[in-house]
Amino acid sequence: MNASFEEKSVWIHLVCVLGTFILYCLVAWSMLSSGVDTLMPFVGVFLSSVVLLVILLVAGHLLAAVTGRIEKPDERDRLIVWRSESNSAWMLVVGIFAAITAMLFSLSNVWVAHILILSLYLSQTMQYLFQIRYYRRGV
Amino acid sequence: MKTPKPGTQSTITNSIRTLRHQHNEMTQQDLADRIGVSRQTVNAIEAAKYAPSLEVAFRIARVFDKAIEEVFQFHAP
Numbered sequence: 287m288n289a290s291f292e293e294k295s296v297w298i299h300l301v302c303v304l305g306t307f308i309l310y311c312l313v314a315w316s317m318l319s320s321g322v323d324t325l326m327p328f329v330g331v332f333l334s335s336v337v338l339l340v341i342l343l344v345a346g347h348l349l350a351a352v353t354g355r356i357e358k359p360d361e362r363d364r365l366i367v368w369r370s371e372s373n374s375a376w377m378l379v380v381g382i383f384a385a386i387t388a389m390l391f392s393l394s395n396v397w398v399a400h401i402l403i404l405s406l407y408l409s410q411t412m413q414y415l416f417q418i419r420y421y422r423r424g425v
Numbered sequence: 426m427k428t429p430k431p432g433t434q435s436t437i438t439n440s441i442r443t444l445r446h447q448h449n450e451m452t453q454q455d456l457a458d459r460i461g462v463s464r465q466t467v468n469a470i471e472a473a474k475y476a477p478s479l480e481v482a483f484r485i486a487r488v489f490d491k492a493i494e495e496v497f498q499f500h501a502p
Contacts, residue, residue, distance in 0.1 A: 288465075289465065290463045290464070290465040290466075291463075292463070293465070357463045360461065360462040360463055360466050361462065361466075361477070361478050361481060362462065362463075362465075362466045362469060362475050362477075363463075363466075421465075423474070424469060424472070424473075424474025424475055425469075425474070425475055
């Protein structure tokens, strides 16, 4: 792959975040289907997915470091991060407003929490996709 | 000289590839190491996919011992 370490890092983040989020969704969905309607059981699952994410990220970056050249982020990398964050932040804002709206309609804490988690993951995923687009097509 | 693709916003072109070849076939990695960016960033600048900061532009011009206008050309629409 003819990519800088920073671009490889974005790919690693994208794959790991998507993978752990899908895994979390599968487990959470099965819990909701079986009638779990309190927040605490989901906290353990969420924390487990975060720990798994960290392990996968460390392993992915170690692999990238061993197989390629490590370089510090330069001005282009920083510009790409700024623009991508700017373009994807609205998703998190939408999620926060959706969660507030859900609270106004007295939805359970489980749904409010999952609206926030979903918007967080979508915002992050969108940021990584923007970053890859800028790396590939120019910024 | 690299020219921007039709329909793109970029109006800054450069002669870096030509200058590299005139300087003992300098590689992108050599140039990147001398100006403090990654090889991929040099490649993006050459391909007009990224307009560098003034500081990096001056660093590139200094490597080739040229004025900045001889390395980068601005085309007003």
